[in-house]
Amino acid sequence: MNYLKWLIYFFSEAFQSIKNNLWTTSITVVTIAISLAVCGLFVGIFVNINKTLNNMGGQIQVVAYLKDGLSNDVVASTRQEIARMPEVDSLEYISKEKAFSLFKNDLKGHNGILEGLNAAPFPASLEIRVKKELLRNPEGIHGFISKLKIFNGIEDVQYGQEWVDRLFAFIRFVEVFALMMGSFLIMATIFIVSNTIRLAIYARREEVEIMSLLGATNVFIRAPFLIKGIIEGFLGASLATGMLYLASLILIIKTPPLFASLVLMPYSIGYISLWLVAIGVIFGMIGSSISLRKFLKN
Amino acid sequence: MINMFHIYKNYEGAITALTDITLKIDKGDFVFITGASGAGKSTLLKLMFCMDRPTQGQIIIGGKNVSRFAERDIPLLRRKMGFVFQDFKLLNNKTVFDNIALALRITGMDNKDINKRVLKVLAYLGLQHRANFKPLTLSGGEQQRVAIARALAKEPTILLADEPTGNLDPERAMDIIRLFNDINARGTTVVVATHDKALIERFSKKAIHLDKGRIVN
Numbered sequence: 001m002n003y004l005k006w007l008i009y010f011f012s013e014a015f016q017s018i019k020n021n022l023w024t025t026s027i028t029v030v031t032i033a034i035s036l037a038v039c040g041l042f043v044g045i046f047v048n049i050n051k052t053l054n055n056m057g058g059q060i061q062v063v064a065y066l067k068d069g070l071s072n073d074v075v076a077s078t079r080q081e082i083a084r085m086p087e088v089d090s091l092e093y094i095s096k097e098k099a100f101s102l103f104k105n106d107l108k109g110h111n112g113i114l115e116g117l118n119a120a121p122f123p124a125s126l127e128i129r130v131k132k133e134l135l136r137n138p139e140g141i142h143g144f145i146s147k148l149k150i151f152n153g154i155e156d157v158q159y160g161q162e163w164v165d166r167l168f169a170f171i172r173f174v175e176v177f178a179l180m181m182g183s184f185l186i187m188a189t190i191f192i193v194s195n196t197i198r199l200a201i202y203a204r205r206e207e208v209e210i211m212s213l214l215g216a217t218n219v220f221i222r223a224p225f226l227i228k229g230i231i232e233g234f235l236g237a238s239l240a241t242g243m244l245y246l247a248s249l250i251l252i253i254k255t256p257p258l259f260a261s262l263v264l265m266p267y268s269i270g271y272i273s274l275w276l277v278a279i280g281v282i283f284g285m286i287g288s289s290i291s292l293r294k295f296l297k298n
Numbered sequence: 299m300i301n302m303f304h305i306y307k308n309y310e311g312a313i314t315a316l317t318d319i320t321l322k323i324d325k326g327d328f329v330f331i332t333g334a335s336g337a338g339k340s341t342l343l344k345l346m347f348c349m350d351r352p353t354q355g356q357i358i359i360g361g362k363n364v365s366r367f368a369e370r371d372i373p374l375l376r377r378k379m380g381f382v383f384q385d386f387k388l389l390n391n392k393t394v395f396d397n398i399a400l401a402l403r404i405t406g407m408d409n410k411d412i413n414k415r416v417l418k419v420l421a422y423l424g425l426q427h428r429a430n431f432k433p434l435t436l437s438g439g440e441q442q443r444v445a446i447a448r449a450l451a452k453e454p455t456i457l458l459a460d461e462p463t464g465n466l467d468p469e470r471a472m473d474i475i476r477l478f479n480d481i482n483a484r485g486t487t488v489v490v491a492t493h494d495k496a497l498i499e500r501f502s503k504k505a506i507h508l509d510k511g512r513i514v515n
Contacts, residue, residue, distance in 0.1 A: 121340070210388075210389060213376065214377075214401045214404055215377035215404060216404040228487055
């Protein structure tokens, strides 16, 4: 019962303080909102770029060309063995005849080129889609290729090595860049938020001092500030969610269709607001307790 | 009630505020701490209230060595003591009533009991009609009485006052000391730091005279 009474007191003090310091509270809330929105925008774009790159990785197709003159049994067993490999997602057998007809299809309207070709000139092949896990690093795909090459029935393997290596290098660069930028942004956000709250507390340092002189415990002094910090974090995060939503709406209209996937909200607005509110509340809490600790020590 | 043994207090830059202070204040005493500005009166009171720690020596209050107190024990000591500050230290955004109530609220007292106690102490100091005023709308003398009311509300066993008459005219100053005298008559140990010699002469009380941080009487 005593705890409930104190909780009510702490909350009423926090709301009273927001009412009495509307200006500093607004500045804190807006600062938290802008910091979180910048962070959120960055994370959103990063997630989208990563998704796009991974999708490109998912399109990597490995083509294993079969030797000419293999018996149907050998072809069938090679197919089966490859299909059973853990790296393989799906596999399609392209016979010599099918390869030729696909080629003819591609050259529709230029039939003259094909004149004189009466037998199928292309080797039979297996078009393999590899599992996505394999695409996380270039070593995975290289290892898979060398395993394929060991098969007796396979003449050659193609997978656009140069393109794959470049894609992986780019994904790695984006990840490192995002990690660095993300760390800087988070540090800057914590710094800005805790300093804004510190300024707000500094304005009330006399109150903190007087309460301490009257015999208030640190918890008693800290609780209303902490609750106020949490409320500010919550309001800031809500504002940030609105700002991000608005920004994404504007960006979708203004961005050319080719890049539209980069500015789409990667998750539902509810999910994003949940995260932002959690981060905002934690930032508000950390910010106010860092600032208070300094004052209470004095 | 208050015992100090060979207290030294030095500040940074080798400034010596107190040198070898040994004193004893008994329960129910009324003691003046006197001396010129800078003699160490405020420092002495601050050490008693754990607002600062001695560089050397022991302070025993109510049988406890407060010079060795952990940070978390200080609030409990302060709740048993009242301190009237020279600059009042009132919260200007709260009413007189709330200023006094705050000192009780931090002890976890029930709202009903807080109301009773605050009204009682306001009546004692003749401040009932000022209960809903903010401190800055009151005169200096009234603010001083609010500060005393806040210190008294806790029903402390020891009341410390730092230059409580410093900002008042002689008539008001006399009223305040009479009030302390009355509080002392009810059993509270009172320690008043003042440089006002006329007051000390008028009330024949025990006096500890400080000069450059040393006791001289």
